[in-house]
């Protein structure tokens with residue numbers, strides 16, 4: 001117990017340095033961010049810079065404020081304290097180049113529209129000229145491996161396919177940032193791994209910045225450049241953990257690397273404190 005606490009204190013002290021050493025240009029910057037719902041303090045003193053093109057994962061026990069933090073980044077809700085800046089400006093409303101992928105793909109898609117039409121919706125919202133839409137839709141469907149399913153309705157697609165479609169619809173926004181809230185949480189292990197690789201490929205091709213909430217510690221390590229470990233009551237950053245694993249990552253070899261296993265142990269030790 002003492003050793004674990006000691007380790008925790010050491011890691012906690014490391015946090016500010018970890019924030020500064022990524023060497024990327026900050027795209028999103030949170031300084032002293034806190035949020036309360038009435039008298040309930042949900043988030044406290046969140047300080048982190050997210051670099052352009054960085055893949056940041058967030059883990060922490062249920063109710064610690066992961067989704068709330070994501071909503072603050074999106075501009076959907078405002079922090080009660082501190083500042084959130086995006087591209088150096090205060091984030092006071094949702095930005096059109098920040099896209100969100102939800103866990104609940106069934107509710108995120110329009111059931112009366114086909115796959116193509118669901119993507120078209122995002123292009124219509126972005127005022128993409130009609131003449132360009134067809135090619136863009138075909139390209140986006142191809143990117144997420146759904147070219148053969150363009151005319152299917154969501155109810156005719158598997159969970160993995162529906163989540164791919166939601167991702168394609170987000171990409172139609174041409175986002176600079178993708179915020180994902182447990183996007184693969186409802187999928188089986190194999191589909192999940194495939195989608196992890198697909199999202200990594202998409203992010204690296206387009207230099208998108210990714211902020212990804214997950215309960216799955218191995219998923220967090222597999223995807224991330226950095227993992228934010230949130231502790232609860234109130235939600236605050238306990239650790240900012242660098243993931244120095246080489247890219248591209250590989251579902252077999254990356255997960256066998258000693259560094260991967262060490263990080264896995266570290267994150268398990270962290271969450272076990274709150275069980």
Ligand SMILES: Nc1ncnc2c1ncn2[C@@H]1O[C@H](COP(=O)(O)OP(=O)(O)OP(=O)(O)O)[C@@H](O)[C@H]1O
Nearest residue numbers: 037040042060061062063064065066067068069215
């Ligand atoms: N709109 C709201 N009004 C009041 N309280 C809220 C609201 N949204 C969230 N909360 C509270 O804020 C806390 C953090 O919620 P949040 O959904 O961010 O947690 P989480 O880490 O995403 O949990 P989970 O892992 O279960 O998804 C919880 O105590 C929740 O009850």
Ligand SMILES: [Mg+2]
Nearest residue numbers: 066067068181
């Ligand atoms: Mg949540």
